[in-house]
Amino acid sequence: MNQSITGNTRLIGLIGSPVTHSLSPLMHNTAFKKLELDYAYLAFDVDTENLEDGVKAMKTLNASGFNVTMPIKESILPYLDELSREAKLIGAVNTVKNINGRLKGYNTDGMGYVKSLNEEGFEVGKKKFVLVGAGGAARSVAIQLAIEGVREIVIFNRDRDKADEICQIIRENFHDVEVKTSELNDEFLRRELINADVFVNCTPLGMGPHEEKSVIEDPEFLREDLVVSDLVYHPIKTRLIKIAETKGCEIVTGIGMILWQGAYAFKIWTGEEMPMEAVRKAIVTGRQR
Numbered sequence: 159m160n161q162s163i164t165g166n167t168r169l170i171g172l173i174g175s176p177v178t179h180s181l182s183p184l185m186h187n188t189a190f191k192k193l194e195l196d197y198a199y200l201a202f203d204v205d206t207e208n209l210e211d212g213v214k215a216m217k218t219l220n221a222s223g224f225n226v227t228m229p230i231k232e233s234i235l236p237y238l239d240e241l242s243r244e245a246k247l248i249g250a251v252n253t254v255k256n257i258n259g260r261l262k263g264y265n266t267d268g269m270g271y272v273k274s275l276n277e278e279g280f281e282v283g284k285k286k287f288v289l290v291g292a293g294g295a296a297r298s299v300a301i302q303l304a305i306e307g308v309r310e311i312v313i314f315n316r317d318r319d320k321a322d323e324i325c326q327i328i329r330e331n332f333h334d335v336e337v338k339t340s341e342l343n344d345e346f347l348r349r350e351l352i353n354a355d356v357f358v359n360c361t362p363l364g365m366g367p368h369e370e371k372s373v374i375e376d377p378e379f380l381r382e383d384l385v386v387s388d389l390v391y392h393p394i395k396t397r398l399i400k401i402a403e404t405k406g407c408e409i410v411t412g413i414g415m416i417l418w419q420g421a422y423a424f425k426i427w428t429g430e431e432m433p434m435e436a437v438r439k440a441i442v443t444g445r446q447r
């Protein structure tokens with residue numbers, strides 16, 4: 159926590175429900191302290207019923223900005239004055255900046271994912287990505303990948319209609335990106351992975367009650383030169399990541415995405431680069447508690 163809260167300290171917050179498990183207060187308060195910036199980050203339980211009041215409150219209190227989490231990432235859109243390009247395409251917002259009383263919404267989730275690959279030395283341009291899952295996280299990742307100019311995206315999901323919705327947005331807006339969907343089927347997945355560059359787990363398998371599960375159980379689906387990434391960050395090394403390691407694949411855990419989506423939000427609010435090493439250390443330690 160920031161040690162020197164004064165009458166000048168500016169508020170930055172998180173709204174959503176639940177918020178008590180969020181790593182964002184720890185991340186941002188660590189960064190404010192490290193850079194000696196006079197902000198404090200607090201989490202507020204706001205859901206769809208009190209969303210309008212919650213947004214008004216952030217404005218009234220003159221918060222510099224705030225993060226938005228489930229279940230209001232989409233329903234907040236009508237309360238914002240402006241949207242960034244990626245937020246408009248994704249149809250969801252995770253970061254809001256208060257510009258003299260006007261609220262501008264951004265979505266830094268997909269940007270954070272791409273940056274987590276870049277920091278491991280992997281450039282996404284012209285590559286083929288295979289995703290499993292078509293929820294909010296998959297949507298942000300897939301659309302950001304299209305913005306970045308990847309060659310091909312294949313989305314597998316149990317409910318194929320949800321994957322088709324994402325596919326449609328990409329087809330309409332990015333004519334150079336090849337995109338297709340499939341129901342979740344092992345044989346189709348194996349076939350698509352033969353010439354893929356990156357596999358992304360965008361489901362909760364590997365986390366919480368599903369910790370012993372993985373979207374891919376057979377290491378023979380993977381090749382040594384395939385990058386295997388998991389959006390799940392608790393535990394940091396999921397079952398999928400461990401299976402990929404046995405095959406010698408390059409791995410990218412979900413910690414990078416959570417850190418970098420926060421770093422982009424931090425830059426939007428403060429204009430400063432987040433001190434990554436201090437924040438990474440704080441959240442890795444925080445997760446192990």
Ligand code: NAP
Binds near residue numbers: 294296390391
């Ligand atoms: P979501 O909107 O609830 O979507 C979940 C997706 O996973 C859906 O497509 C769902 O398929 C699929 N799924 C759920 N259970 C499954 C199962 N047993 N087998 C196969 N598919 C299954 O969730 P989300 O917000 O996209 O989040 C997905 C994961 O990403 C979560 O674990 C979350 O913690 C993680 N995440 C990480 C970051 C980060 O910064 N690292 C950011 C956001 C999210 P159906 O559509 O068929 O139900």
